[in-house]
Amino acid sequence: MLRAEGLYHSFGRVRALDDVSFTVNPGQTLAVFGPNGAGKTTLLKVLAGLIQPQRGHAHVDGGRRAIGWIGHQPQLYGQLTVNENLRFWASLYDTRPASDLLARLGLEEHAQRPVRALSRGLVQRVAIARALVHDPRVLLLDEPFTGLDRIAAEALSRLLSQHAAGGRATVLVTHNVEEGTELATDVAFMRNGRFVHFAPRSGRDASEIAEEYRHAVA
Amino acid sequence: MPLPDSLRHAWYVARKDLLVEFRSRTAILAAAAFVVLVLVVFNFGRDPTAVSNVDLAPSILWVTFTFAAMLALNRAFQLELENQAIDGLLLAPIGRSSIYLGKLIANLVFVATIEIIGVPLLALFFNIRILPIIGPLTGVIALATVGFVAVGTLFSAMTVRTRFAELLLPVLLLPFMIPPLIWAVLATSRLMADRPLSEIGGWLKMLAAYDIVFIGVAILLFPATVNE
Numbered sequence: 454m455l456r457a458e459g460l461y462h463s464f465g466r467v468r469a470l471d472d473v474s475f476t477v478n479p480g481q482t483l484a485v486f487g488p489n490g491a492g493k494t495t496l497l498k499v500l501a502g503l504i505q506p507q508r509g510h511a512h513v514d515g516g517r518r519a520i521g522w523i524g525h526q527p528q529l530y531g532q533l534t535v536n537e538n539l540r541f542w543a544s545l546y547d548t549r550p551a552s553d554l555l556a557r558l559g560l561e562e563h564a565q566r567p568v569r570a571l572s573r574g575l576v577q578r579v580a581i582a583r584a585l586v587h588d589p590r591v592l593l594l595d596e597p598f599t600g601l602d603r604i605a606a607e608a609l610s611r612l613l614s615q616h617a618a619g620g621r622a623t624v625l626v627t628h629n630v631e632e633g634t635e636l637a638t639d640v641a642f643m644r645n646g647r648f649v650h651f652a653p654r655s656g657r658d659a660s661e662i663a664e665e666y667r668h669a670v671a
Numbered sequence: 672m673p674l675p676d677s678l679r680h681a682w683y684v685a686r687k688d689l690l691v692e693f694r695s696r697t698a699i700l701a702a703a704a705f706v707v708l709v710l711v712v713f714n715f716g717r718d719p720t721a722v723s724n725v726d727l728a729p730s731i732l733w734v735t736f737t738f739a740a741m742l743a744l745n746r747a748f749q750l751e752l753e754n755q756a757i758d759g760l761l762l763a764p765i766g767r768s769s770i771y772l773g774k775l776i777a778n779l780v781f782v783a784t785i786e787i788i789g790v791p792l793l794a795l796f797f798n799i800r801i802l803p804i805i806g807p808l809t810g811v812i813a814l815a816t817v818g819f820v821a822v823g824t825l826f827s828a829m830t831v832r833t834r835f836a837e838l839l840l841p842v843l844l845l846p847f848m849i850p851p852l853i854w855a856v857l858a859t860s861r862l863m864a865d866r867p868l869s870e871i872g873g874w875l876k877m878l879a880a881y882d883i884v885f886i887g888v889a890i891l892l893f894p895a896t897v898n899e
Contacts, residue, residue: 526755532694545763
């Protein structure tokens, strides 16, 4: 479903990606942990096709149409309402927002409000709705829990679990091990553009993975 | 991607841009105020006995439109960077040409709105009889506007990620605007002087050729300006 082979990309002398290879199959959720500057965001941008790698290649079954993306920024228009934003993004995929999408994220009462009038947490929820608006087969998530309160974080976790249960793939990058572990079927640690650890989660809990992470990236 | 799909996606992008502008109204109000101010200043600042209205009005009209259009062109891609919406556009399964054409359509509507405000004001302040020449004048304005907005939309995408985008855009764009502006001023002055339409035929053809060439070039170059 998603395959990366020998990805290499540098910005000047900084190697953002250095020979990164992996596969994510349907139903799998790969959590990539790494400190700031490890190359996590570059990895997601290469997987999404927003950056062309200097070596290697990434392949997603279904191409761009199959990808849902949550980046550092919400990718929304502040002057437009929540509904208008979602309808616009859905139109680019020749579809309409699912009728229950707003309800699943607790956004029904905010549908007619301009995005610029929403709190940061609500904006992040709308950004999640935007990423899911075309029912993507592959989700690429860059620090998706940032700015979410506990209830919204739980709603997002439920959505991601449903997404994986539906035979879809997810790649989630974060520097917060506790956040990402719960959903992960596979775990990778990234440092200086390289995967220094990549293995199935295999029942390890967040504290065990956090301990391994500290050793791996120290 | 089939042409109907490309045009449909371009329309979605344009409609979104126009809705954003309709909600904020900042750029359109600023541009309209600029047009009114320039025309008022020229109206009271000139010596009517030195140069006739018909000789002066075409140049003032096009200088006013040119700088008012800069406001539209500067904001065209700025709004895509505010929340990094450009990433979503680039990731969507639409052609890069659809993004360019959508921006072009929205910019044309914006500049046309400014021109609809500016032409009657010019007629009023400079005592020009517009109604008898409204058809051919609309043709000249449309052809010239399409040309410089087509180039401006491309340069707007090129400069938006730079530190001095608002300064860089006019510096890059103005040299490319010189040919259509000269042809537009010449054609407009002939029209306002009640010269026969046959006298402006050549300039209209050159404006049309400029539009075709630069829209084609912009569509080809646009992907390189937005890819990281």
